[in-house]
Amino acid sequence: MTYEVELRGVKKRFGSLEALKGVNLRIERGEKVGLLGPNGAGKTTLLRIILGLISPTSGEVLVKGKSVLDHGIELRRIMGYLPEETHLYDKLTVKYFLQFFSDLYDVERSKIYEVMEILGISSLKERKIGTLSRGNRRRVAIARALLNDPEILLLDEPTTGLDPRTSRDIWGLISKMDGKTIIMSTHYVGEVDRLCSRVVVMKDGEIVVCGSKEDVISRASQDAGRDLDLEGAYLFYTR
Amino acid sequence: MKSLVIAKKEVREILSEKRYLFGFFLPFMVASAAVLLPELIESAPRGVPGTPGFVPIAVVKGENVEEVISFLKRVPDLSVRLTEDVDAAEKLLLERKICGFVTISSANNEGVEVKFVYDPTNVKSGLAAFLIKDALKPLSREISERMIRKLGGDPSKILNPVRVETLPYFAPPRKEEDFTQFTRELGGGMLIPFLLLIPLFSSISMISDSIVGERERKTLELLLSAPVTRTDIFLGKVLGILAISMSQISLWVALMMIAGFKVYNPLLLLFLFLLVSTMVIGIGVGISSLSKSIREAGTYFTFAFSAVFLLLFVPFAIEFFCDSPALREVVSISPLISAINVATNEKIDIYMYGMSTVLLLTINVLVYLVSLVIFSREKILE
Numbered sequence: 001m002t003y004e005v006e007l008r009g010v011k012k013r014f015g016s017l018e019a020l021k022g023v024n025l026r027i028e029r030g031e032k033v034g035l036l037g038p039n040g041a042g043k044t045t046l047l048r049i050i051l052g053l054i055s056p057t058s059g060e061v062l063v064k065g066k067s068v069l070d071h072g073i074e075l076r077r078i079m080g081y082l083p084e085e086t087h088l089y090d091k092l093t094v095k096y097f098l099q100f101f102s103d104l105y106d107v108e109r110s111k112i113y114e115v116m117e118i119l120g121i122s123s124l125k126e127r128k129i130g131t132l133s134r135g136n137r138r139r140v141a142i143a144r145a146l147l148n149d150p151e152i153l154l155l156d157e158p159t160t161g162l163d164p165r166t167s168r169d170i171w172g173l174i175s176k177m178d179g180k181t182i183i184m185s186t187h188y189v190g191e192v193d194r195l196c197s198r199v200v201v202m203k204d205g206e207i208v209v210c211g212s213k214e215d216v217i218s219r220a221s222q223d224a225g226r227d228l229d230l231e232g233a234y235l236f237y238t239r
Numbered sequence: 240m241k242s243l244v245i246a247k248k249e250v251r252e253i254l255s256e257k258r259y260l261f262g263f264f265l266p267f268m269v270a271s272a273a274v275l276l277p278e279l280i281e282s283a284p285r286g287v288p289g290t291p292g293f294v295p296i297a298v299v300k301g302e303n304v305e306e307v308i309s310f311l312k313r314v315p316d317l318s319v320r321l322t323e324d325v326d327a328a329e330k331l332l333l334e335r336k337i338c339g340f341v342t343i344s345s346a347n348n349e350g351v352e353v354k355f356v357y358d359p360t361n362v363k364s365g366l367a368a369f370l371i372k373d374a375l376k377p378l379s380r381e382i383s384e385r386m387i388r389k390l391g392g393d394p395s396k397i398l399n400p401v402r403v404e405t406l407p408y409f410a411p412p413r414k415e416e417d418f419t420q421f422t423r424e425l426g427g428g429m430l431i432p433f434l435l436l437i438p439l440f441s442s443i444s445m446i447s448d449s450i451v452g453e454r455e456r457k458t459l460e461l462l463l464s465a466p467v468t469r470t471d472i473f474l475g476k477v478l479g480i481l482a483i484s485m486s487q488i489s490l491w492v493a494l495m496m497i498a499g500f501k502v503y504n505p506l507l508l509l510f511l512f513l514l515v516s517t518m519v520i521g522i523g524v525g526i527s528s529l530s531k532s533i534r535e536a537g538t539y540f541t542f543a544f545s546a547v548f549l550l551l552f553v554p555f556a557i558e559f560f561c562d563s564p565a566l567r568e569v570v571s572i573s574p575l576i577s578a579i580n581v582a583t584n585e586k587i588d589i590y591m592y593g594m595s596t597v598l599l600l601t602i603n604v605l606v607y608l609v610s611l612v613i614f615s616r617e618k619i620l621e
Contacts, residue, residue, distance in 0.1 A: 081464040087457035
C-alpha cells in the first residue's frame with residue numbers, strides 16, 4: 001500500500017543534538033494528523049523533513065511513495081506549508097506576494113483572488129504586508145499555503161499568538177478542508193481535539209504515542225490507571 | 240524561468256528600499272565631480288597676489304597701443320602679452336592662459352577708448368579690471384594735461400579722457416574638437432572604470448543581503464518550500480541585482496554619450512561590463528549564502544570585492560605607467576583595459592577583445608560552479 005506520507009526510521013542530528021531519534025510514521029490520504037509535543041520535541045523538524053527543506057541524517061521519507069530527497073520539486077508542488085513564524089516579504093503588497101508564489105507554483109493568477117476571498121483578505125490586496133496586523137499576516141501566510149490547492153498541507157502551529165476570533169476563523173477553514181491530508185503541529189490540545197482525526201504525541205525527538213483520539217485516550221487511561229481526557233493523555237505522555 | 244520570477248521579486252523589493260535608490264545618484268555625483276574638478280583646477284588662481292605676473296592679460300595690437308601698454312606694464316601684478324588680433328586673444332582666453340584681453344577702439348591725443356573683455360568664470364578677472372583701470376589713471380591725467388596745455392578740445396574728454404569699458408566674454412558652445420586632451424582622456428580612460436565600479440560598489444549591501452538577509456528575516460524558508468531548485472534561487476538573486484546594476488551602468492554610458500563624451504562601441508562595452516558584473520555579483524551571492532549574518536557577509540564581500548578590483552586595476556596601472564611592451568601586451572587582455580580600449584577606439588582589436596571575453600567567461604563559469612556547489616539548501620536553513 002502507498003501511503004500519502006511515510007517516514008521510515010528517520011533520524012536527524014544537528015551537531016550534538018539529536019532532534020529526531022528514528023521516527024516511523026504512516027499517514028493515509030485525507031487524514032488530519034495533529035502533532036502534539038512540548039518545545040524541542042522535534043515537531044517542526046519533522047514537518048521540515050517531510051517537505052524536504054532539510055534532509056534526514058538517516059532513514060527515509062516518502063510522499064506518495066516517492067522519496068522527498070529525489071523528487072523534491074515535484075512533491076513540493078502538491079504540498080502546502082505554513083511555517084511556525086509568520087515572516088513574509090514585508091515590502092511587497094499582499095497581491096504581489098501571492099502573485100509571486102503563484103508564479104513559482106505555476107498556478108493561474110485567478111487562484112489568488114479565490115484564496116484571498118476564502119481568507120477574507122481581498123480588501124487588503126494593495127496593502128504592504130509589513131503594515132498588516134499579526135492576524136492578517138497569518139491569513140496571508142495561509143492563503144499562500146493554499147495557493148496551489150495542495151493535497152498535503154503542513155501547518156506548523158497555525159494559531160500560535162493569534163486572538164481567539166482569528167484562531168476560530170482558521171479552525172473553521174481547516175475543518176472544511178475535506179479530502180486534504182493535513183499534518184498540523186501545535187501546543188494546543190483543544191485544537192487537535194477539534195480538528196484532527198489522529199494524534200501523534202512527540203517527546204525528545206520520539207513518537208511516544210500515536211493513534212486515533214479515542215485510542216490515545218483509552219491507552220493513556222489504561223497506562224495511568226485512571227480516566228483521562230485528551231489533554232490528560234498528552235500531559236501523561238509528556239510528563 | 241523560475242529564476243526570472245525570483246529576479247523580478249528581488250528588483251521590486253530592492254527598489255522599494257530608499258537607501259538603494261541613493262546608489263542611482265552616486266555615479267552622477269562622482270561623474271559630475273570628475274568633470275567639474277579639472278575645470279575648477281584650471282580656473283583656480285595660481286600664484287600669490289602682489290607677485291609679478293599674477294594676473295595675465297593680453298592687449299590686441301592696434302593704433303597707439305604702445306602708450307597704453309607702457310602704462311599697463313607699470314603694474315607689476317599684470318603680465319601683459321601682445322596679440323596680433325582679437326581671434327588670437329580669444330584663443331588664449333579659451334585656453335585659460337589669460338583672464339581677459341584689452342582692445343583699444345580709438346586713441347588719439349584727445350582720448351583713449353579701452354575695452355577689457357574678460358572671462359567671467361576666472362576669479363582673477365575682477366582684479367584684472369581693477370588693475371587696468373588703476374594703471375590707466377596716470378595716462379588719463381597725462382592726456383588731460385596735454386589737452387589743457389593745448390587749450391582746446393571737448394571738455395568732457397578733458398574731464399575723462401580715458402574710458403575703460405569692461406565686457407564679459409562668453410565662450411561659444413563646445414564642439415567635439417574643442418575638448419581638451421585631458422577631458423578626452425577623462426571621458427575615455429577615467430570615467431569608464433568609475434561607471435563599472437560605482438554601480439557595483441553601491442550594490443554591495445544588496446549583494447550581501449541577498450541570501451543571508453532572507454535567512455535573517457526568516458523568509459527563506461517560504462521560498463525553499465516552493466517548487467524551486469537552489470539554482471533557481473541563486474540565479475534569481477544574481478539576475479535581480481544584475482538587472483539593477485546593468486541599468487545603472489547603461490544609464491551612465493548613455494548620459495556620457497549625451498553629454499558629448501565620445502564612447503565608441505557602447506554595446507561591446509556593456510557586454511564586458513555585464514560579464515564583470517556577473518562575476519562580482521556571483522561571488523557576492525555565494526558569500527552571502529555561506530555567511531551567518533548580513534554583517535559577516537558584508538565584511539567578507541568587501542574583502543572579496545576589494546581583491547577583485549585590485550586585480551582589475553593592477554593591469555590598468557601597468558598599462559598607464561609601465562614602459563615594458565611585453566607586459567603591456569599581457570595586461571591588455573585585462574577586462575578594464577579592454578573596456579577602455581573598446582570605449583576610446585572606433586576600431587577595436589577583435590583578438591584582444593575576444594581574449595578578455597573568454598577570460599571573463601571562464602572566471603564566471605568557475606565562480607558559478609563553485610557557488611552552486613557550496614549553496615546547499617540545508618545549510619542555508621541551519
